[in-house]
Amino acid sequence: xxxxxxxxxxxxxxxxxxxxxxxxxxxxxxxxxxxxxxxxxxxxxxxxxxxxxxxxxxxxxxxxxxxxxxxxxxxxxxxxxxxxxxxxxxxxxxxxxxxxxxxxxxxxxxxxxxxxxxxxxxxxxxxxxxxxxxxxxxxxxxxxxxxxxxxxxxxxxxxxxxxxxxxxxxxxxxxxxxxxxxxxxxx
Numbered sequence: 001x002x003x004x005x006x007x008x009x010x011x012x013x014x015x016x017x018x019x020x021x022x023x024x025x026x027x028x029x030x031x032x033x034x035x036x037x038x039x040x041x042x043x044x045x046x047x048x049x050x051x052x053x054x055x056x057x058x059x060x061x062x063x064x065x066x067x068x069x070x071x072x073x074x075x076x077x078x079x080x081x082x083x084x085x086x087x088x089x090x091x092x093x094x095x096x097x098x099x100x101x102x103x104x105x106x107x108x109x110x111x112x113x114x115x116x117x118x119x120x121x122x123x124x125x126x127x128x129x130x131x132x133x134x135x136x137x138x139x140x141x142x143x144x145x146x147x148x149x150x151x152x153x154x155x156x157x158x159x160x161x162x163x164x165x166x167x168x169x170x171x172x173x174x175x176x177x178x179x180x181x182x183x184x185x186x187x
Contacts, residue, residue: 002129003111003112003127003129003130005114005125005127007123007125010031010034010035010037010075011034011035011037012037013035013037013074013075014037014039014072014073014074014075015031015035015037015038015039015073015074015075015076015077016038016039016040016041016069016070016073016075016076016077017031017038017039017040017041017042017076017077017079018040018041018042018065018069018076018077018078018079018080018085018089019040019042019077019078019079019080019103020040020042020043020044020045020046020049020050021042021044021045021046021049021079021080021081022046022048023079023103023104024040024042024045024046024049024077024079024080024103025046025048025049025052027077027079027101027103027113028040028049028052028053028058029052030113030116031077032052032056033118036056036057036058038056038058038059039058039059039060039061039073040053040058040059040060040061041060041061041063041064041065041069042060042061042062042063042080043062043063043064044062045060045062065085065089067088067092070089070092070093070096070098073098074097074098074099075098075099075100075101076089076093076098076099076100076101077100077101077103078090078100078101078102078103078108079103080103083105086102086103086105086108087102087107087108089102089108090102090108090109093110099111101113106130109130112127112129112130114126114127114136115127115133115136115137115139115140116140117140117143117144117147119147119149119151119152120151120152120155120156121152121155121156121159122147122151122152122155124140124143124147126139126140126143146187148186150186154182158175158178158179161175161178162175
């Protein structure tokens with residue numbers, strides 16, 4: 001079965017990242033596009049992860065994961081080389097409302113990370129349901145080349161206009177026209 005694509009407001013969600021290596025760093029970079037409410041637990045951290053933790057004032061516990069550490073978190077990312085730990089954390093989360101992502105192990109995932117493009121308010125996600133992250137990354141790179149740099153400014157303008165006009169058919173028609181004009185100009 002495929003994964004359901006969802007865009008979620010993560011601003012007030014508490015995220016735990018277990019691990020501090022290359023993959024954990026990659027996940028931190030992605031998460032930081034959407035939230036700063038991140039805690040990291042890891043015995044060791046890469047220089048890059050350590051820099052992200054410091055630059056963004058993230059909470060960091062330099063130690064091994066202990067049972068119960070997931071309590072109080074909404075989302076847990078397990079980015080270690082220890083499959084036994086991935087399984088244990090996933091099983092610990094069952095019966096709770098904690099969502100778990102177990103890197104490179106979809107058996108222990110409630111959700112997966114898509115490859116995505118983020119340009120201010122525009123976010124486009126690509127996923128193969130875990131079949132080929134390399135394919136998702138390559139198709140993302142293709143679309144990155146064709147999305148104009150001006151898209152963020154255009155979306156700011158559209159957002160501001162939405163507050164100035166009453167809802168209804170005329171507003172929808174007007175906005176459709178603006179978007180069509182933008183696409184003719186840049187695509």
